[in-house]
Amino acid sequence: MNRFEFNTGDHKEEEEKVLVGRSYGKEVLYRFRKNKGAWISFFIIILLIVIALAAPAVSSYSYKEVHSEYSNLPPRIPGLEKLGIFDGVSHGQNMYEAKNCTDKYFFFGTDNLGRDIWTRVWEGTRISLLIAALAVIIDVCIGVIYGLVSGYFGGKVDMVMQRITEILSSLPTLVVVTLMLVVMKPGLGSIIIALMLTGWINMSRIVRAQVLKLKDQEFVLAARTLGVSNRDILFKEILPNSLGQIIITFMFSIPNAIFLEAFLAFVGLGVPAPMASLGSLINDGYKSAMTYPHMVAAPVIVLGVLMLGFNLFADGLRDAIDPQLKQM
Incomplete structure (x- = not known):
């Protein structure tokens, strides 16, 4: 019995696959595009930004303009009112007809002072x-x-430096902001100072961990051997190799900062009236949520979509920059 036999069948060699080389940036963009959730969230964020910038500018009402005769009107949108939705009807009554303002349209309705919620939300x-x-x-x-x-x-x-960060991180942000109100008025200034006191701590820890991992690697040792200054090593060698983690961290810090502002405004520590913020609008609307749900529904939905969009975008960006982090 022969151990070796000729192969009489047709033998076709597999075609060689041509691997297209991509730069790191193109590879990140390619992986990000494959993530449909992150891609959709990116367009949602852009859409919200455009509306927030354009809507108050083109609106015929100001965010602080009071019209008591139009108070507590439900949403009414041209076109949709013919479909039986957003037609200005509340509790079985057309409130626009009751207040003799059938020529008016308020997309998100009005509050108890007659201010346009559409303009105030954006x-x-x-x-x-x-x-x-x-x-x-x-x-x-x-x-x-x-x-x-x-x-x-x-x-x-x-x-x-680490003991300093531990002391600062041990102070609750709400307590810090409350104490600042003793010497400062509620507003953006208090929120900005609160972020300056504690908002950067997580970023500093992430960057420190990256530096500890990179500073003993060969390219850093080679730079030291060649006499490169510490400043150039930090900003030209270590920092570029840490950009992935830095981008991911501050993208996740955006929804946290948005939620912090909304929470502080909800408890009365946000921007002062008549300025509007999503947190203050929720605070004003939830008191009348059972009677006039439109007052709280609009800011809650916009805040939820905004935070969800940034979180999904940050998740997609993290997976695109470093796919291995998805397994952790």
């Missing part, structure tokens, strides 16, 4: 987005630099 969204932008700037300017210095120099410098 004005409040502006403030929430401003808080989010400030959170990112504070995280980058304070948290990144603090974490770089603490992790790179180590020793006594690291020990002192």
Whole structure:
């Protein structure tokens, strides 16, 4: 019996697959596009930003303009009213006819002072987005630099800096803001200072962990051997290799900052009246939620969509930048 036999069948070699090389940026973009949830959330965030910037500017009503004769009107939207929804009917009665204002349209209705909730909601969204932008700037300017210095120099410098962060993180943000109200008025200033005191701590810890992982690797040791200064090593060698974690961290800090502003406004520590924020609108609306649910429904939905959009976008960005983090 022969152990070797000729293969008489047709033998076709597999076609060689051509692997297209991609840069790191293109690879991140490719993985992000495959995440439909993150891609949709990105467009939702852009849409909310555009509406928040444009709606108050083109509205015929101001966020602080009072019309007592139009108080407590339910939502009414042209076109949709013919379908029996958003037609201004509340408790079986057309409130627009009852108040002789059938020529008026309030997309989100009005509050108890007759102010247009549509304009106030998007004005409040502006403030929430401003808080989010400030959170990112504070995280980058304070948290990144603090974490770089603490992790790179180590020793006594690291020990002192970490004890400072532990003391600050042990103070509840609500207590800090409440104490600040003793010397400051409620408003954006108090919220900004609260973020400056505690908002950067998580970022500094993330950056410090990255520095501790990178500072003993070969490319950093080679830079030291060549006489590169500590500043250039930090900002030209270590920082670029930590950008992935930094971007992910401050993207997750955006919804946290938005929720902080809404929570502080809900408990009465937010922006003062007549300024509007999503938290203050929820605070004003929940008192009449059983009678006039439209007052609280609109700001709650916008706040929920905004936070969900940023969270999904941050999740997708994290998976695109470092897919291995998804397994952790």
